[in-house]
Amino acid sequence: MFQHLPKGCNALVIGASQGIGRALCAQLASHPQVNQLYAASRSGQSAHGIAVSADICTQEGRQALVKALGGAPLHLLINTVGRLHGEGLAPEKRLESLTEAAFMDSIRVNALAQALTVQALLPHLAAAGQALIGHLSARVGSIGDNHLGGWYSYRAAKAAQNQLNRTLAVELGRRHPGVLLLTLHPGTTDTALSRPFGQNVPPERLFSPQRAAGQLLAILEVAGPQAHGGFWAWDGSAIPW
Numbered sequence: 001m002f003q004h005l006p007k008g009c010n011a012l013v014i015g016a017s018q019g020i021g022r023a024l025c026a027q028l029a030s031h032p033q034v035n036q037l038y039a040a041s042r043s044g045q046s047a048h049g050i051a052v053s054a055d056i057c058t059q060e061g062r063q064a065l066v067k068a069l070g071g072a073p074l075h076l077l078i079n080t081v082g083r084l085h086g087e088g089l090a091p092e093k094r095l096e097s098l099t100e101a102a103f104m105d106s107i108r109v110n111a112l113a114q115a116l117t118v119q120a121l122l123p124h125l126a127a128a129g130q131a132l133i134g135h136l137s138a139r140v141g142s143i144g145d146n147h148l149g150g151w152y153s154y155r156a157a158k159a160a161q162n163q164l165n166r167t168l169a170v171e172l173g174r175r176h177p178g179v180l181l182l183t184l185h186p187g188t189t190d191t192a193l194s195r196p197f198g199q200n201v202p203p204e205r206l207f208s209p210q211r212a213a214g215q216l217l218a219i220l221e222v223a224g225p226q227a228h229g230g231f232w233a234w235d236g237s238a239i240p241w
């Protein structure tokens with residue numbers, strides 16, 4: 001049970017069509033505390049909850065989320081949206097591969113979209129009184145933990161997301177102290193995002209999406225004010241910023 005949340009919660013997972021988000025939806029759909037589940041992605045595909053088609057990188061997409069909620073309070077928001085590779089974006093191994101277009105795209109998807117989504121949903125989170133936000137980031141966004149280098153755009157965008165999360169947590173603490181925000185690292189998980197880069201990960205460190213989702217929900221279930229504004233790994237340990 002989510003210690004911070006009341007019974008009969010409304011939950012929204014963004015990034016629900018694939019990977020960790022899809023596994024989160026499967027588990028939240030049968031969670032005894034969840035009353036209504038909203039499952040959003042660009043494709044709008046979900047086997048669980050109310051499927052919502054929304055691209056959170058656009059104002060229109062963020063408004064589609066607001067419309068789907070229809071004035072309901074939002075107790076649990078988990079945003080899994082992230083992009084490591086795809087058209088026009090590949091993790092850079094060396095400085096010469098860094099381009100302005102790919103960098104700006106990474107910042108938009110991996111950092112800015114999360115903050116603007118909270119901006120759009122803030123009235124719904126505030127209306128819940130007690131609410132939890134879980135923003136999926138990545139350990140590679142930690143500046144203090146960066147000993148390997150590489151992946152300039154993704155690392156910088158996740159670091160930017162972390163700073164936005166931290167800044168937002170401070171403001172929430174002042175304006176809406178019942179709304180807690182946790183920055184979460186899911187661990188390396190076998191999804192479309194990580195698959196091209198998972199070959200060197202030992203099997204015991206490569207999680208299934210189901211296991212990753214269960215571990216993230218376990219962190220959110222015990223989260224209270226002491227966890228607010230922190231950067232937490234899948235096992236509940238704190239990650240340096």
Ligand SMILES: NC(=O)c1ccc[n+]([C@@H]2O[C@H](COP(=O)([O-])OP(=O)(O)OC[C@H]3O[C@@H](n4cnc5c(N)ncnc54)[C@H](OP(=O)(O)O)[C@@H]3O)[C@@H](O)[C@H]2O)c1
Binds near residue numbers: 018021139186187
């Ligand atoms: N997998 C790992 O090993 C790993 C490790 C560390 C951190 N992470 C982080 O964990 C998060 C989840 O990763 P994942 O592996 O589950 O990724 P994934 O398998 O690529 O899934 C991403 C999900 O986000 C949706 N999405 C992408 N862009 C969107 C947008 N603009 N608006 C709405 N939905 C969008 C995708 O569906 P549509 O295409 O239908 O929109 C998909 O459902 C990411 O933030 C990632 O950086 C993952």
